[in-house]
Amino acid sequence: MRRSFGSESIHIPLTVRGHSKSHEFLLAAVGKLYMAGCLPKVSNLYPPVQYPVSRGTASLSSLVTWNHGDTLENLQDMDTSKLEGFTISVDHNFTICLDQNQDRMLAGHKIKGKIYLPLSYLLTITWNLFCNKLRKKFTETSVMFQNLHVHQNIEIPEKGDLNLCTFLQRDSGIFEIVIDGETLILSGRILLPEDKEEEFNKSVTVSSENAFNLTASEVYNEMENRGYQYQDHFKGILNAQVSEQGCISKVQWRNNWCSFIDSLIQVVLFIDGESSQDIYLPLDVRQITINPCLHVEPQDIEVVYQKMTSIVKGEGVEILGLTSYPADIFQNNDNNVKLTSLNFLSNSSPRLKVLEQFVEVTLEIVCENTFSIYNKKSAIIELKEDYPFEPLSQHVMKRLKEFPGFRYFESTVSLDNTTRMLSSASSIGLLITPIDTLDKCVGLVDSSSFILARSIGKQTPKISDGLVVVIEQQFDNEKLLLLRKAVSVEEKAPVVFLAGDEHNWPQQLKSELNISSGYTKRVYVVIKKKAPIDGRTLIQQLSKELRADKLRVAASPGTDMGACGWKTATRATSIRWPGTDPSSTSQISGGGVRSEARISTVGVRS
Numbered sequence: 001m002r003r004s005f006g007s008e009s010i011h012i013p014l015t016v017r018g019h020s021k022s023h024e025f026l027l028a029a030v031g032k033l034y035m036a037g038c039l040p041k042v043s044n045l046y047p048p049v050q051y052p053v054s055r056g057t058a059s060l061s062s063l064v065t066w067n068h069g070d071t072l073e074n075l076q077d078m079d080t081s082k083l084e085g086f087t088i089s090v091d092h093n094f095t096i097c098l099d100q101n102q103d104r105m106l107a108g109h110k111i112k113g114k115i116y117l118p119l120s121y122l123l124t125i126t127w128n129l130f131c132n133k134l135r136k137k138f139t140e141t142s143v144m145f146q147n148l149h150v151h152q153n154i155e156i157p158e159k160g161d162l163n164l165c166t167f168l169q170r171d172s173g174i175f176e177i178v179i180d181g182e183t184l185i186l187s188g189r190i191l192l193p194e195d196k197e198e199e200f201n202k203s204v205t206v207s208s209e210n211a212f213n214l215t216a217s218e219v220y221n222e223m224e225n226r227g228y229q230y231q232d233h234f235k236g237i238l239n240a241q242v243s244e245q246g247c248i249s250k251v252q253w254r255n256n257w258c259s260f261i262d263s264l265i266q267v268v269l270f271i272d273g274e275s276s277q278d279i280y281l282p283l284d285v286r287q288i289t290i291n292p293c294l295h296v297e298p299q300d301i302e303v304v305y306q307k308m309t310s311i312v313k314g315e316g317v318e319i320l321g322l323t324s325y326p327a328d329i330f331q332n333n334d335n336n337v338k339l340t341s342l343n344f345l346s347n348s349s350p351r352l353k354v355l356e357q358f359v360e361v362t363l364e365i366v367c368e369n370t371f372s373i374y375n376k377k378s379a380i381i382e383l384k385e386d387y388p389f390e391p392l393s394q395h396v397m398k399r400l401k402e403f404p405g406f407r408y409f410e411s412t413v414s415l416d417n418t419t420r421m422l423s424s425a426s427s428i429g430l431l432i433t434p435i436d437t438l439d440k441c442v443g444l445v446d447s448s449s450f451i452l453a454r455s456i457g458k459q460t461p462k463i464s465d466g467l468v469v470v471i472e473q474q475f476d477n478e479k480l481l482l483l484r485k486a487v488s489v490e491e492k493a494p495v496v497f498l499a500g501d502e503h504n505w506p507q508q509l510k511s512e513l514n515i516s517s518g519y520t521k522r523v524y525v526v527i528k529k530k531a532p533i534d535g536r537t538l539i540q541q542l543s544k545e546l547r548a549d550k551l552r553v554a555a556s557p558g559t560d561m562g563a564c565g566w567k568t569a570t571r572a573t574s575i576r577w578p579g580t581d582p583s584s585t586s587q588i589s590g591g592g593v594r595s596e597a598r599i600s601t602v603g604v605r606s
Contacts, residue, residue, distance in 0.1 A: 003194075010036050010172070035171075092129045096162040106156060108231035109262070111279060111327070115156040118234070119148075119282050120261035122186050126175055127257075127290070129166055130190050139292050141192075148188035148285040153327070154179060193289060204304045204313045211243035219249075223270060227279040227327075236263030238300060240270070246307040247271050250300045251314060257292070260301075264312050264319055267305045272324050279327040286321025350473060355480075358473050359395040362482050365470065366430045366450050378429030383441070384414050387434045387454065389478055396432075435461045435481075442466065442485075451483040495524045506541075513547045527555045 005011075012032045019025045033040050043049075096103050096117070109118045123145060131138045156162055164185075168175040173191040178184050214222075216238050220230060236259055240249040247270070251263045265282055273280040294316035303314040312319040352358045366378070380400075382393050428449045433441050435455040442464050445451060450470070455461045458474060463483065470482040494512040498505055512523045525542065542551055 012036065092125075092166045092168070094125065094164055094166070096156060096164065097160070098156065098158060105233045105256075105259070107158075108234040110229040110231060111281075112227045113229070115158065116281075117154045117156055117162070117185075118258065118262045119150060119186070119265065120258045122177055123148075123261060123288065124258050126166055126168065126177070126190055129168055130173070130175075133168070134192075142289070142291040142293070144191055144193045144290075145285065145288040146189045146191070148186065148288070150186055150281070150283055152179075152183065152185045153281055154185055188285075202311075202313075202318075204306050204309075204311050206246040206248050206304055206306055207243060208241060208248070209243065211241045211248075214240045214242060219270065223266075226273055226277055228266075228269075230266070233259040234262055234266075236260065237266060237270075240267070242271070242274075244307075246305045249303050249305075251303045253299060253301055257290075260314075261288075261290075261317060264303055264314055264317055265322065267303055268310075268312055268319075268322050269324055271305060271307060273326075276326065280324040281327045282322060283325045284321070284323045285319060287318075288320070289318045291316050350471060352473055355392075355475065356395055356399070358480055359392060360399050361471065362430070362450075362452060363396065363399050365482065369448065369450075378427060380430045380432075381428060382432040383434070383437060385434050385437055388456065389454070392432055392452070392454075396430075438467075438483075439464050445485065447485045447487055449484070453481045453483055455479045455481065489522055493522045493524055495526055498525060498527045509542075509545065513545055513550060521550055522552055523550050525551060525553045527553070 012029050014026055014029045015022065016025055027045075030040050030042065030045075096106065098104060098107050098115070106118070106121065107115055109116055126145075127143050128138050130143060131141045134141070154162070162179065163181075164177055164179050165181060166175060166177050168190070173189045175188060175190060176184055177186040216235070219237050219240050220228075220235055223230065233254060233256060236252045236254070238250040238252055240247055247267055249267055251260065251267075253260060269280045269282070301315045303312065305312045310321050310323070312322065350361070352361065366380075380396055382391055382396075428445050430450050430452060431441055431445055432452045432454070435453045438451065438453050438461075441451055451467070453461070456478060458479065461479070461481070463469065463481070466485055467483045468486045470484050472479065472481045494515070496505060496509050496512060509523070509525065515521075527538075539553075542548060542553065545551065
């Protein structure tokens with residue numbers, strides 16, 4: 001019965017066979033229910049109390065006493081195993097330094113010239129900590145990881161230390177790993193498997209029909225062409241038999257769980273990036289089961305990856321539901337700017353030739369402005385109403401494949417069912433509706449959401465109060481308008497001028513950003529004559545500021561933007577950041593129609 005409820009459920013038994021004090025076990029279970037978030041009516045366990053109580057009623061405070069029998073030199077000497085029944089959060093600090101012998105092997109996990117912290121290393125650290133708290137041996141304890149999510153891929157400095165901390169709830173197994181005490185890089189859950197033998201009885205097969213064989217050198221030459229530069233311990237794949245269904249490979253066992261698990265992950269990344277030739281990194285893993293007892297003798301291990309079911313299985317390790325994403329899109333989640341093209345589109349009639357282009361531009365705007373909001377999934381919903389033209393769902397789904405890091409789900413529903421399908425972990429990112437039902441849709445979205453309204457004919461429809469047009473396009477028999485709720489911005493805003501020879505502007509900018517902490521606050525940066533540094537470096541530096549979403553950058557006419565070859569025309573150009581409201585960007589200098597650029601990790605497009 002426990003298996004039928006899934007991994008999200010918490011199982012609390014109320015009875016156990018052979019227990020010497022069943023009533024104490026039951027009361028302890030009631031306490032666990034309370035710790036799990038339930039509110040049991042404990043008053044039903046005893047007769048009703050008539051208030052006020054008599055003067056002879058005993059006080060409960062005398063029944064609770066402290067045990068001062070143990071003498072501890074410091075808090076680290078405390079035996080936490082005596083605190084059974086409580087949800088204890090254990091934190092463990094550890095430092096990674098490539099100069100240390102135990103961390104030197106990590107230098108072999110190199111991608112595009114940089115050393116990245118492998119996911120397998122974080123898993124082994126958590127596994128070791130979990131076993132220590134349970135007073136079990138690391139090499140003899142089977143564990144199961146669930147719902148893993150990589151929030152950031154961290155670069156290891158060649159010189160210096162990397163300070164990390166693991167927070168682990170011993171009862172629930174939920175853990176988080178943070179860097180420098182504030183930046184979350186990995187979260188998930190670790191627990192003991194209920195039936196470790198049954199977990200590894202599943203059969204995973206891949207057909208060898210039309211397969212081709214690769215040697216170890218061929219595998220890693222192919223991966224090096226994409227940007228992987230694995231060395232030493234992280235070159236564990238000995239050969240691979242690749243087919244349309246997946247891959248069968250031999251992996252070398254080096255008596256190191258970090259390198260072995262990473263080799264299994266490499267098999268998935270190798271297959272996932274085969275068609276695009278991009279660098280892929282792990283993003284989510286539904287489940288990893290590890291049984292160290294199956295590694296009795298050192299030997300080469302057969303690993304099977306079944307692509308359809310997303311199962312990777314080797315002797316002692318099984319990975320379910322590993323999803324990856326192209327690393328070039330985020331590049332360690334820094335706000336690095338990659339200038340692939342610079343195109344200017346006017347907000348009114350951008351002269352897009354086909355409907356697919358308008359959908360692409362719309363999704364770029366939606367993704368840039370809703371990607372990191374509350375870390376929620378963004379719903380893309382198209383209302384199922386009477387409308388003479390084809391739905392946009394097929395175009396949306398086709399283009400969304402270009403944004404693999406965007407957490408979304410798409411559906412076509414009626415207006416009445418729109419709010420019912422949204423969970424607490426999701427919000428509306430884009431709502432597609434006919435113009436006739438626009439008034440009813442305004443109440444379904446907030447200021448971070450977008451509405452794509454479709455209107456028949458060429459006449460400009462009436463827009464509801466409180467909405468502004470982000471972009472509009474007239475096609476043959478249809479007009480499309482991307483709308484958003486207007487945000488009032490304070491008129492009096494600080495302005496930082498860059499004339500090319502100042503050196504104190506970074507401090508001035510930080511000071512103004514610290515003051516402008518409100519939602520409607522903005523800080524304007526005006527570049528006059530010549531930028532202090534080249535345009536690309538300037539954008540990268542500004543985008544790394546703590547409150548970069550408050551920034552608006554404007555270049556005066558004829559400004560030289562440096563080595564990147566940018567030079568503004570006779571009209572002012574303004575730039576805003578992802579996560580900002582396109583309807584709230586103000587024009588600083590007059591003299592023409594505003595050109596507004598959107599800066600993203602993919603590129604720059606206006």
